Every structure is written in C-alpha cells, then in structure tokens.
Amino acid sequence: MTSETPHQALNVSRERSTQAVNGYVMLLLLLGAVGVIGLAAATQNGPLLVAAAIALLVITPGFYMLQPNQAAAIILFGAYLGTDRGTGLRWTWPWLVRKKVSVRANNLVSEILKVNDLRGNPIEIAAQVVWRVTDTAQALFDVDDYKAFADVQIEAGVRAIGSRYPYDDFTHAEVTLRGNHDEVGEELRQELMKRLATAGIAVDECGFTHLAYAPEIAGAMLRRQQAQAVVAARQTLVEGAVGMVEMALELLSQKNVVELDDERRAAMVSNLMVVLCGERDTQPVVNTGTLYQ
Template sequence: MTDDSNNLLNASREIAARSFNGYLMLLVILGSILWFGWAMTSVIPGGPNADFLGMGLSIAIFTFVSAGFYMLQPNQGVALTLFGAYKGTDRNEGLRWTWPWMGKAKVSLRANNLISEKIKVNDLRGNPIEMAAQVVWRVTDTAQALFDVDDYKAFVLAQIEAAVRTIGARYPYDDFTHQEVTLRGNHDQVGGELRLELMERLRVAGITVDECGFTHLAYAQEIAGAMLRRQQAEAVVAARKTLVEGAVGMVEMALEMLSAKNVVELDDERRAAMVSNLMVVLCGERDTQPVVNAGTLYS
C-alpha cells in the first residue's frame, strides 16, 4: 500500500457535533439569577429560613452554564474536542452552547484570496522565468484542516509555491510558431491545470480551490533583454515571410494578366527584370522612385 493510500485511510473526517441552542441556555442563566435573588431575600441572619444551599446552587449553575457559551458567525465552524478526542464540528450560526469541558477551535469557512510571491522557475526549455499566482481557496473539512496538518494556512502557502513550480516547468514560456501549449499563450488551460494540481495537493488538508490564475508571468531579468530581441527578430522574420508570400502572389497575378490580355510580350530576360523590379517595389521598406523610359523597351 502506498503512502498516499495510508494518508487517505488515516485522514480525519468532519462529523456534525451535538450542541444546544444558546438562547435556551440563557433562560437557564436567567433562572439561576432569579433563584439567587429569591434565596437572598430569604436569608435572615441567625434565623431558620436562611437558604444558603439555594444561593450556592444558583451560583454553581450560573458559573457552569456561562462557561459553555460560544458564538458562530455565518460561514464559521467550531471543532469540539473532549480531552483531545475530536467529537464533531458545529456549523450552526448564532449563540450556541456545549458542555464546559469541551474544547473549542473556530475555523473560518469563508473564501480566502491569496496572491503568492514572485518566484523564479525554469520553464520546459530551461529558460528562467518569474511567476506569481492568485488563488481563491476555502476550508471544506474542518477536521482535516485542524488535525491532519500542523498549520493549514502555512500549508496552503507552501503548496501554492510547489504547484506553480510544477506547472511552470511543464510548459515553455512562449512558442512563436503556436504549435505548443505555452504559459503565455494558453492562460485558461494552464490555469485549469494549476487548479487541479492545487486541489490534489490540498486535499489532505480538507481545502478546495475555487479559482486560480497567474498574476505575473515574465522572463527573468537576466535574460529578459535577450529574449526580447529574439522575439523582435522572430516577429521581423514572420512579417518578412508574409510580405514575400504576398509579393510573389501579386507578381504572379500581374504576369498572368499581362499575358492573358496580350498587353506585352516579354522574353525570359525581360520577364526576370520585371519580376525583380516588382519585388523591389513590393518588398522595399522605402518608397520607390519611378524611372521613365522614353526609348524602346530594350534600350
């Protein structure tokens, strides 16, 4: 049996705790106060009607009941323990009451938004990049969060960093040919994989991830300048390729139309010269200056 299987078998599981409505117990408190007041009025120094027993019992009841109150706000839970043994989690909001000897540990069930620190990661091609993630998480199992990890908030921080490193090393930062899944070009897909990775890692702590994504993604400073020049060069090459493909198509179309309409008959040498001139005009970065030929075509 693997370690993961053992962890799942030994994992804590949240159960509902047995507790009482705190407002009903307030009536018991009020009754003990009234009893104490009645006992006080019956006390006659040295007389047979002194109710010291009633006074003592009312004080004991007041002290006992007062020690068992606790209050829960919406989306809060309290884990109850008896001498270290987990007895359940109460999620009923409002004023609650349980036995005074029960231990109480409150846990927030609200969504938490966390933005991690920027960390340096090597992508699939070994390029150092900087990454930071934004994660929305919440506790779903209070027993696992409190008893299966030492500090579930610190555990979340550590696992977010580990998951970001794992996903960052799984894909390249960028691919100019758009043939691969990249960190920069496929945010939704990579963010989805990051969420699945985090949910798997945080499952042991009873925590789920509602949303996550990258808030910072860039090349590390030591290679940022070089990679920028590389991207610019690739962009120039791609633009030139598109320009040449368009120019060749236009030249081909011009020659076909001239031949089809019998505008002019060109031998191979003049056809090559026209192709050269058209390519210069279409592919040049500067405006061309026309030259008027006042003689014959071959002069």
Template structure:
C-alpha cells in the same frame, strides 16, 4: 517486520449543540432563584429543618450556573467550531450566533471565509530552459474543517507551500512564448494556464480540506539577466515573421500579375523579360521605402 500505517483522512460531520439563548435564559432564572432564596432566608427566621434545604439549594444553584456558563461559545458568520471530547473529534458546528454545548467539550474555531493570497515572485525555468519570474493570485477557503484541523499540522502554511510548488510546476511545463503560435504558452494562453493551475492546486490541497475558487497569474516576465537578450530575440523573430508574410504576399501578387498578363494577351514575355518583371515587382512590393519610377525609353536589350 512492522507494517506501515496509511494516512486516515478525517471527514467533517455535524456536531450536537443547542441554542445558547435558551441556556442563557435558564442561567438568568437560576441566578434570580439564588438571589430570592438568599433574600428570603436573610429576611425571615427559618427553622432548623429549613436550614439543610437552604444550604443544599445555595450550594447547587451556583454550581449549576457555573456549569451552564462554561458551555457558552459564539460563532460568527462564515465561521465554524470543531467539537472535541478528550481528543476525539465529535463534529463541527456551523450554526452562527450564541451556542451551547456540554462544558467538557472543547471548541476549536476555524474560519471558512474566502482567503486571498498573492504569492511571491518565483524564478523558474520554463519548458525551454529560459529563467522567468512568475507569481499568482489564489482565492481559497476551508471546505472540510476536520481535514484542515486534524490532517495537516498547519493548514495555512500548507497552502502557501503548495501554491509555490504548483506555480513552479506550471511554469516549467510550458514555454514563456512561441512566436510561431504552435504551442500553448504561459503568455498567450491565460485562461488555459489559469484553469490548469486551479486544477493542480485543488488536487494538492484536497488533503487539507481546502478548495480553490479562483486563481490566475499576476506576474510573468523573463528574469532580469536574460530580459534584454530575449527582447532582442523577440524583436528579431517579429521582423523575420513580418518579412516572411511580406514575401509570401509579394510572390502571390507577382504570380497573379503574370497570369493575368498572359491570359489577357497584354504582352508577350520571354523568360528574360519575365525575370526582369518579377525582379522589379518584388523590389516594389518588398521594399521598405516607396519605389521611384524610372521611364525606360529603350528596350530591355539596350
């Protein structure tokens, strides 16, 4: 039976390279020497012994010039170049400016600048099964050039796919909203959701040598097919919650009024009068309109 091979992660290392400006000066000197030799040979009458030396010099200097010219490459700020030798990774050069390396080395440039991506609006079912639309903004950059180039086929496409997967995972992990404020929700806990999204993205993108500096939800809404129904539900829940608070406050105020009346002996109330007072106070405190006072000239029993 053949054994399955595990994935071997690449690791960025420094590459050998030198300043291209020194090699540029050396090449210019060689060009000048070649020109001087040609001019000197053309203007004089060299002997037969000098001809072989001249031919060797004229043949060697252009080869050396071409050799040096083939090793130049330039790196912009926040850019790197992976150096390979016949398919073998030899390191990454992060020194910007004009650089030079052996001509038989191949150079693959890669940007290490920050990239900003706004994902498409995705339709996801939240924790309660409600369809919602969700999108996010992600700021990412290449942290390990060797992993980005050699461990995934296309690291940019890999980033887009993993962003979509992470957003779907976070969207289905929490409810959209909770009127009781007992649960962590997508709408009410932005900082916590954004931190968790960033942590999950970093865990998913570490394979490609990508790090996420910042991310956050940019769009969050119920899907159009249930938006109207959920709006009415939210309105109903808000009314119920407001009524509940209103009743709790009214009961507390009625209880306080009855206790103070009894403690200060303002009036003696039997059960029937107490019930009538409670009813009147609850109507006054819980009514949506201002109460209209009615003067009772008789008694409760008339």
C-alpha cells in the same frame, strides 16, 4: 515485520456535524438561575441557593458565538466529537473545547518565484489563488498549521507548473505559459487541489499575476522575439508579393497588353518584387524608349 507507507500511517480525519444548543435558550436559563439565586438569598434557602449557583457556574462558561461562514470543532479530552456550523449565540458543555475555523474564501498572491521552464530558461512567475476550508476536521487535525501548509503547497504547485511548460513557443505548436493562460491556469488549479486535499482545502480560482523572463535573459529573449516577428512579417509580405506578381503577369498575358520574353519577364518580376517588398518608397524611372533600351 511489515512496513507502512506514509498514506497508510496517516489517520485521515473526516468532518461530521454535532448538535450544539441554541445559546438564547441557555441565556434564558441563565437569567432564571440568577433570579433563583436572588430568591434563595432572600428566603435564606441554602440548598436552593447552592443548586442555583452550581447551575450558574455550569451554564456561563458554555457560551460562544459563531459568525456566518465560521465553524467550531468540538473536542472532548482530545477526541473529536463534531463540528458546529450554526451561527449566532451557541452553547455547549463547558468541559468541551471549541476550536473555531474560518470557512470563508482566502485570497493569496504568491511571491515572485524564479523557475526554469521546460527548456531551461529562467523565468519569473507568481500566481493568485482563492482557497477555502471545506473539511474542518482535516484542516485542524491532519496538518499542523493549515494556513502555513497552504502557503508552502501553493508555492510548490506554482513551481511545478512553471517547469512543466515552456514560457513561449515561436513555432506555435505546443502549450506555453504565455500563450495558454486558461489551460495552464486550470491545470494549476487541479495541481493545487491534489496538494491541498490533505488539509481539507478546496481551490476555487487561480491564475498568474506575473510572468516574465528573468532579467539576465530578458534582453536576449526580447531580441529573439523581435527577430521572429520580423521574419514572420517578411514571410507574409513575400507571399503576398509573389501572388500579386503572378496575378499581374497573368492579366498582362490574358489581355495581350504586352508580349514579354523570358529575360524581360524576369526583369519585370524583379522590379515588381523590389517595389512590393522594399521598406522605402521606390523612385519611378520613366522610359521613353522601348523595353529593350
């Protein structure tokens, strides 16, 4: 005995075109059959009346209409014959079943989902996805309900991407959900394309509409972000202050403005750092004596 994988067991359908008749031509034939019936009734021609009536019964049920970006799969006793993508009034044999499928773009905004990101932090995430049917045969025959299939797969894809990256990276060394929208959005589109290929659905565009920490950790993460911002600002401030102090001491030495020993140089550095790095304005003290008083 040999075992088959799910992919081997699935009979993948492929769309093919079928030639339906222009409905306006058949409409003229229908009007002609009506005229023949009237003529046969007037002349009491029984065989002609029966033939015209049969033609009328055969032609009338075969009409259907297709709007732009709409297709109809033609089925004969359960067998798929092809897809008609023409527009306007169309006609086919009345014993053929026509299943209409919209190939227009669909816009779906997923519900807000709670997902654990790469670091295990609970986050809330939602996405907007623009999708459309590209293969009507796959959409109708390879899945039970292609719209419900798309909804479930989009939710699963959003969850997968949300758990694949951290929400934020305070070291700015890796890809994050918050800091790399375009890159993560493109990966989400590729993920959804793979998941929806079974149903003959293509994804044209997708992106996040909601992205935030879950309420239970939002306050703590906000304080962490604020602390990181304060540390980063202090680091930049100290780096700038050290450069200014170094420049001041160098200029004083080059221009021979004042000669300072190590102790007075250290005191000057300390005073300059306090002035440059302090959060409040400093109060100057005027020294009317010497530097050593």
